[in-house]
Amino acid sequence: MLTDDQPEPARQLSARSNLVVCSNADMGTAAVRDAEVITILADASAIVDLLAQIAPSLRAGQLVVSMAAAVTIDCIETHLPDDVAVARAALSPTGRGGVPLAFAAAGSRCRAADLAKADLLFAPSWQVRHVSEQQLAIVTAICETGPAYLYCLVESMVEAGVYLGLGRPDVADLAIQAVSSAAEDLRETRVHPALLREQVTSPSGPAAAALRGLEVHGMRAAVMAATEAAVDRVRAHT
The missing domain is CATH 1.10.3730.10 (ProC C-terminal domain-like)
Known part of the structure; x- marks a missing residue:
């Protein structure tokens, strides 16, 4: 699932991955509650409001993957329930040759099994690699x-x-x-x-x-x- 306030980038990402686009209007519905993984694609200025919208509908064991480049894992974890895992991801450009790369960083509540779920979102269109959050800036x-x-x-x-x-x-x-x-x-x-x-x-x-x-x-x-x-x-x- 992809909850977003950037429709066109979201559609492009969905076309190459295992994500289903869900608009902001759908936040808090059964769609969010039933998903194993919620991936957020949003501007940094909108991320806190977006997290506030989905937080009441989240349940234990879910994974939230943020693709907001300017928002830290710590910030996201602060606005979500303690039993929800968080990770961040960054994608390389999808050029005309070769398999693009997806880099994922785990949060403090993110287990190996949670990170494996994040990997499945992007495979096989992206080659997934794991890095620290500090390395995501690089x-x-x-x-x-x-x-x-x-x-x-x-x-x-x-x-x-x-x-x-x-x-x-x-x-x-x-x-x-x-x-x-x-x-x-x-x-x-x-x-x-x-x-x-x-x-x-x-x-x-x-x-x-x-x-x-x-x-x-x-x-x-x-x-x-x-x-x-x-x-x-x-x-x-x-």
Whole structure:
């Protein structure tokens, strides 16, 4: 069951999982009481009111799974009966290739059997992994910044190619093809990125010269700082 105040994201999630969408108007009905697992997809500003709506209808042994990124497990547990288990989940983007990931974190009242129920919600459309609640902030930051990094990289490659004399349509197609091919290699081979980088970097070649330029300008340090900033922003809003 999915209780939500975000209808379109809820429908998209339901289409790929074992969830049935239930609107706010259905809160407190037999639908909530009869469910083994209630999954909440809601804005942080609405979560407390939503929990207050469903709390009287919950019973011992049920599991509430929150997908509200900015609300802690402790906050959710505070507003629910003591005999109801709580977990949080975060999903990676559902792209065109590979199986997306679902990360679940258990609350203080969540047993292994409860977490197994959460796993069943997302399988087989998502590959489920268990993390701590602290690590969920890193998951969210990586999911939200990863695409932005790549778009920025491709944009920079295109602008560099144009500056050096290649037509924009041609360099755009080349950059997109290069990034897509590299992503496919990462996904299909499961080889460490450093080894793949070594395979495409010949001694004294253009890739070696380009990588040195990135190192001189602190690319790794910049990505580290950017990711740390993203995690801090996620935690600040939690």
